[in-house]
Amino acid sequence: MKVLVPVKRVIDYNVKVRVKPDQSGVDLANVKMSMNPFDEIATEEAVRMKEKGAATEVVVVSIGPQPAQETIRTALAMGADRGLLIQTDQTVEPLAVAKLLKAVVEQEQPGLVIMGKQAIDDDNNATGQMLAALLDWPQATFASKIELNGASAANVTREVDGGLQTLEVQLPAIVTADLRLNEPRYASLPNIMKAKKKPIDVKSPGDFGVDITPRLKVSKVTEPPKRQGGVKVESVADLVMRLKNEAGVL
Amino acid sequence: MSFWLTEEQEAIREGVQRVCDGFTDEFWRETDATGTFPEPFVAQMAAGGWLGAAMPECYGGAGLGLTEASIVMQTVAQSGAGFSGASAIHLNIFGPMPIVKFGTDWQKQTYLPPIISGQDKMCFAVTEPNSGLDTSSLETRAERTNDGYRINGRKIWTTSAQRANKIILIARTTPKDQVRKPTEGLSLFYTDFDRGRIEAKPIPKMGRRAVECNTLFIDDLHVPKEALIGEEGQGFKYLLQGLNPERVLFAVEAIGLGRAAIAKAAQYAKERIVFGRPIGQNQGVQHPLAKSWAELEAANLLAFKAAALYDAGKECGAEANAAKYLGAEAGFHACEAAVLAHGGMGYAREYDVERYFREAMIARIAPVSREMILNFIAERVLGLPKSY
Ligand SMILES: Cc1cc2nc3c(=O)[nH]c(=O)nc-3n(C[C@H](O)[C@H](O)[C@H](O)COP(=O)(O)OP(=O)(O)OC[C@H]3O[C@@H](n4cnc5c(N)ncnc54)[C@H](O)[C@@H]3O)c2cc1C
Numbered sequence: 001m002k003v004l005v006p007v008k009r010v011i012d013y014n015v016k017v018r019v020k021p022d023q024s025g026v027d028l029a030n031v032k033m034s035m036n037p038f039d040e041i042a043t044e045e046a047v048r049m050k051e052k053g054a055a056t057e058v059v060v061v062s063i064g065p066q067p068a069q070e071t072i073r074t075a076l077a078m079g080a081d082r083g084l085l086i087q088t089d090q091t092v093e094p095l096a097v098a099k100l101l102k103a104v105v106e107q108e109q110p111g112l113v114i115m116g117k118q119a120i121d122d123d124n125n126a127t128g129q130m131l132a133a134l135l136d137w138p139q140a141t142f143a144s145k146i147e148l149n150g151a152s153a154a155n156v157t158r159e160v161d162g163g164l165q166t167l168e169v170q171l172p173a174i175v176t177a178d179l180r181l182n183e184p185r186y187a188s189l190p191n192i193m194k195a196k197k198k199p200i201d202v203k204s205p206g207d208f209g210v211d212i213t214p215r216l217k218v219s220k221v222t223e224p225p226k227r228q229g230g231v232k233v234e235s236v237a238d239l240v241m242r243l244k245n246e247a248g249v250l
Numbered sequence: 251m252s253f254w255l256t257e258e259q260e261a262i263r264e265g266v267q268r269v270c271d272g273f274t275d276e277f278w279r280e281t282d283a284t285g286t287f288p289e290p291f292v293a294q295m296a297a298g299g300w301l302g303a304a305m306p307e308c309y310g311g312a313g314l315g316l317t318e319a320s321i322v323m324q325t326v327a328q329s330g331a332g333f334s335g336a337s338a339i340h341l342n343i344f345g346p347m348p349i350v351k352f353g354t355d356w357q358k359q360t361y362l363p364p365i366i367s368g369q370d371k372m373c374f375a376v377t378e379p380n381s382g383l384d385t386s387s388l389e390t391r392a393e394r395t396n397d398g399y400r401i402n403g404r405k406i407w408t409t410s411a412q413r414a415n416k417i418i419l420i421a422r423t424t425p426k427d428q429v430r431k432p433t434e435g436l437s438l439f440y441t442d443f444d445r446g447r448i449e450a451k452p453i454p455k456m457g458r459r460a461v462e463c464n465t466l467f468i469d470d471l472h473v474p475k476e477a478l479i480g481e482e483g484q485g486f487k488y489l490l491q492g493l494n495p496e497r498v499l500f501a502v503e504a505i506g507l508g509r510a511a512i513a514k515a516a517q518y519a520k521e522r523i524v525f526g527r528p529i530g531q532n533q534g535v536q537h538p539l540a541k542s543w544a545e546l547e548a549a550n551l552l553a554f555k556a557a558a559l560y561d562a563g564k565e566c567g568a569e570a571n572a573a574k575y576l577g578a579e580a581g582f583h584a585c586e587a588a589v590l591a592h593g594g595m596g597y598a599r600e601y602d603v604e605r606y607f608r609e610a611m612i613a614r615i616a617p618v619s620r621e622m623i624l625n626f627i628a629e630r631v632l633g634l635p636k637s638y
Contacts, residue, residue, distance in 0.1 A: 074257075074261065186268040187261060187265055188298045189265065189298060189300050189302070189303060189312045190299040193307070193314075196258075
């Protein structure tokens with residue numbers, strides 16, 4: 001079974017983001033970029049399936065600017081087999097991403113698509129669901145555990161409000177990865193070297209006949225208000241008084 | 251040449267950092283207090299393939315350059331492992347280079363893979379008690395026998411000889427009075443560390459207790475012909491080839507240690523309140539740390555320039571030497587500034603900077619002293635008459 005893993009190049013989670021002075025977006029000049037952490041988890045899961053013999057090939061696909069090749073390279077160093085970059089410098093919104101991924105899925109015919117539940121830059125949490133809808137495939141989002149029943153079905157444990165839910169989905173299906181699915185590995189040096197030799201195909205959105213023109217307009221980006229420092233209270237009575245009178249929550 | 255890391259180099263830095271994250275300040279403090287070699291750290295570095303960074307791919311290495319090896323070593327030192335961590339693996343990184351460059355195919359196939367995997371542990375014995383920096387005057391003798399050589403002599407400061415099962419050593423094969431130049435007639439050998447023939451006595455020393463140094467007494471050590479690296483009599487030349495990379499590595503390690511020290515000091519200076527405000531609000535505390543930062547970064551640029559030259563196959567002697575000088579000085583001064591910024595706590599083991607300070611001295615002395623570096627620059631770069 002082939003597993004497809006879409007990965008996105010995003011601002012590194014350690015970077016303190018800054019809003020551009022004209023409030024048109026976040027300043028990306030000279031900041032460290034990395035693979036979206038949820039996509040790392042998705043890649044790790046796919047690679048583990050391959051190591052267990054449950055998957056035969058792990059293909060990673062990224063949609064984005066030329067440097068997204070490096071992000072694909074990171075996934076290859078973790079153990080994925082080959083990559084596909086759909087290169088564009090435009091902003092690609094979730095629906096356009098989902099349409100492109102649908103075209104890739106039709107070409108590659110994977111038995112399973114594992115992807116991050118959301119990208120940490122825009123936090124849309126939409127692409128996986130849209131892709132499932134476009135393909136009319138089963139979906140299991142926010143996965144914290146995936147158990148394959150052969151190549152025909154999978155039991156997926158989902159993290160939902162109030163607990164865990166286990167779904168059985170028929171394959172092929174879309175699964176989106178949550179934080180606790182696994183702990184992704186860091187590539188060893190030999191694997192970083194091997195990744196250099198793995199193939200990455202480069203295509204453009206036009207090759208798939210998908211129009212990626214944005215449908216949304218960003219009107220303004222602002223920084224969240226600065227948080228005030230906390231105060232230490234002397235006693236429980238003091239706490240209750242402050243919650244009542246100052247915070248107004250009681 | 252670029253002033254920043256490529257994404258692949260960044261991945262290397264992150265990979266090493268990830269290993270180092272598993273080894274806390276307490277771990278390194280403990281190895282220093284007890285003189286315990288950091289085996290679990292070395293085992294993990296070996297498992298991640300990091301020991302073979304600069305070794306050829308066909309023998310299990312990664313075939314990368316000095317630049318990448320420098321990134322690996324700097325990351326280790328900077329993680330707080332300092333020289334306790336860096337020296338524990340330093341020899342694996344470039345030490346086997348004479349074998350790589352001058353060994354036969356058989357020697358490479360036999361000797362390199364177990365070094366890269368961490369199974370074979372080597373030490374490198376050059377310095378001798380009676381010759382010091384004047385390497386061509388060394389007294390250890392290797393005499394030809396029917397099937398190899400018989401070696402007798404003494405070495406000093408040999409790092410990690412207690413743990414090693416292999417040794418690279420340089421010995422005189424032709425007496426000084428029978429060669430054209432004193433640097434001829436010396437040969438390099440790579441052989442088993444035969445404890446029946448080599449006695450290694452640890453030297454009580456100032457810092458880096460986790461990685462010991464030794465005096466070696468070599469008494470009728472028999473080595474087979476296959477132990478000789480390259481041609482007999484050319485050992486000094488082979489040794490020289492490895493000097494520049496070694497200087498660059500020492501430079502970046504010292505710089506990494508210095509960075510760790512000022513990071514600790516800056517943190518402490520933010521938190522320690524005296525006279526009703528953080529000590530770090532005083533310029534008298536800020537400036538030595540800021541100056542150290544500037545010195546470290548300047549030295550680092552020269553070190554990575556030297557590495558880039560080396561990787562491009564260009565002459566880098568002046569840069570490598572100057573980088574080692576500047577890196578060691580900047581590293582030391584940063585550690586000193588960090589101890590002082592901590593006040594009395596800088597003298598307490600618990601704050602680690604006193605350990606860094608003791609370790610920072612190593613790079614000023616070894617593998618070559620400051621004076622010899624300045625001699626080299628004066629003679630080779632400035633064209634002044636040779637002084638020694
Ligand atoms: C922690 C540590 C680890 C080491 N590990 C190893 C190892 O693994 N293998 C190994 O072979 N060696 C090792 N060494 C040895 C190290 O390389 C030597 O100590 C160093 O090369 C200096 O040699 P020396 O101690 O004999 O100094 P000496 O040659 O005795 O010199 C003493 C001082 O005199 C100065 N001096 C001498 N001649 C001149 C001159 N002409 N002009 C100006 N100044 C001069 C020197 O600069 C130095 O300051 C290690 C040393 C240390 C401290």
